Amino acid sequence: MKIKLWLTLLAAGLMALSIGGCSDDDDPPTDPGSTNMFAGYRDWTQVENTNAPSTLLGPAHNGNNGEFTRSIFTTVATMIETGEYDEGTIFVKETHTYDGDADHMFADPMGLLAMVKREPGFDDAGNDWEYFNLNPDDLSTIASGADLGACKGCHMQASGDDGEDFIFLHPMEFEPDPADFDDYATWNLIGTEQGPDALLGPAHEGNDADAVRRIYKKQLAANPDGLGDGYPTGTLVLKEVRSGAGDVIGMTGMAKRGGDFDTTNDNWEYFMWNPANGDLADRGAMAMCIGCHGAANTGTNGKDWVFAHEDDPFNN
Numbered sequence: 001m002k003i004k005l006w007l008t009l010l011a012a013g014l015m016a017l018s019i020g021g022c023s024d025d026d027d028p029p030t031d032p033g034s035t036n037m038f039a040g041y042r043d044w045t046q047v048e049n050t051n052a053p054s055t056l057l058g059p060a061h062n063g064n065n066g067e068f069t070r071s072i073f074t075t076v077a078t079m080i081e082t083g084e085y086d087e088g089t090i091f092v093k094e095t096h097t098y099d100g101d102a103d104h105m106f107a108d109p110m111g112l113l114a115m116v117k118r119e120p121g122f123d124d125a126g127n128d129w130e131y132f133n134l135n136p137d138d139l140s141t142i143a144s145g146a147d148l149g150a151c152k153g154c155h156m157q158a159s160g161d162d163g164e165d166f167i168f169l170h171p172m173e174f175e176p177d178p179a180d181f182d183d184y185a186t187w188n189l190i191g192t193e194q195g196p197d198a199l200l201g202p203a204h205e206g207n208d209a210d211a212v213r214r215i216y217k218k219q220l221a222a223n224p225d226g227l228g229d230g231y232p233t234g235t236l237v238l239k240e241v242r243s244g245a246g247d248v249i250g251m252t253g254m255a256k257r258g259g260d261f262d263t264t265n266d267n268w269e270y271f272m273w274n275p276a277n278g279d280l281a282d283r284g285a286m287a288m289c290i291g292c293h294g295a296a297n298t299g300t301n302g303k304d305w306v307f308a309h310e311d312d313p314f315n316n
């Protein structure tokens, strides 16, 4: 029942998106051969995990399709702020999602890309980076070169505030506009709750026996157990409370901002609207919300500050 709903929702979501489709690859092989320089990249430093739209990426690489998460791994321990990365440095980027069985899937094409810093003189105009399009099955190279496709032309933008040495800034912070929540009624309904809840007490009209609390999640495939630390940056959830008469009497939201927004509480921003007129009443790393949502991190209550809901494929 649960799986079926998730399949239906995902199928509807994918149909609504103009994507090139997915390959049904499983996770990359852990041992593609010791000569493969990308072997074991998931054990390197992970510097990004985001489903947030990127103005730098636009529609390229599913950059504005929130059902896909972009995860970036590198051989270096820290991102540089000035200068150039050392010869031999590698960055790998996965663009991925989850299918109806919550199995990991790569975008197809271009689900697995890489950049390798070559020897001085390899490509003076491009700071000696070689670009790779990889086969996620065995990490073999589909195509590579300093002038592969539009790679270099776009990565040239990675300077100043946006990055350094053709490598974009990571981790990026998602800066939500309250209007990003406006179309929540079109998101995925992951839970419908009514009546008292021990975790809720009087909050969110939890003591009003007639009130119905509906929880919406924008990106159904956002997985708190995925490759990053909790939900991907960019994840949005909203709770709408309606009275028995059907009037909206409560509206709260959460956005995973990432970056260093509030590192002690895993970088969530909380939002509260005035249900009478729909105006934003408050936003921020609000102590009142954090104090209670911390309970979601315990046992089976939920994951990464978000409570469990029946129709969330990963947190239920």
Ligand code: HEC
Residues within 6 Å of the ligand: 054, 056, 057, 058, 060, 063, 070, 072, 091, 092, 093, 113, 114, 115, 131, 132, 133, 148, 149, 150, 151, 152, 154, 155, 158, 166, 167, 168, 169, 170
């Ligand atoms: C339209 C612009 C654009 C094009 C074209 C593009 N990229 Fe990127 N790429 C980005 C952005 C922006 C990021 C930062 C992460 C993100 O938002 O997904 C990125 C990230 C990466 C990363 C991780 C390192 C970093 O800079 O963050 C690799 C590796 C990468 N791209 C490889 C490629 C390859 C290979 C190609 C060509 C096949 C390519 N990219 C084409 C915009 C682009």
Ligand code: HEC
Residues within 6 Å of the ligand: 193, 197, 199, 200, 201, 202, 203, 204, 213, 215, 237, 238, 239, 252, 253, 254, 270, 271, 272, 286, 288, 289, 290, 292, 293, 296, 305, 306, 307, 308
């Ligand atoms: C007393 C505890 C408590 C407080 C305080 C609280 N919440 Fe919640 N919140 C919950 C519980 C429990 C749920 C689970 C859904 C339900 O039963 O209504 C929830 C659900 C939510 C959801 C849906 C996602 C999820 O975690 O289930 C959002 C969004 C939300 N709360 C936002 C806020 C915001 C914003 C604040 C601060 C203004 C806040 N909450 C304060 C207990 C609390």
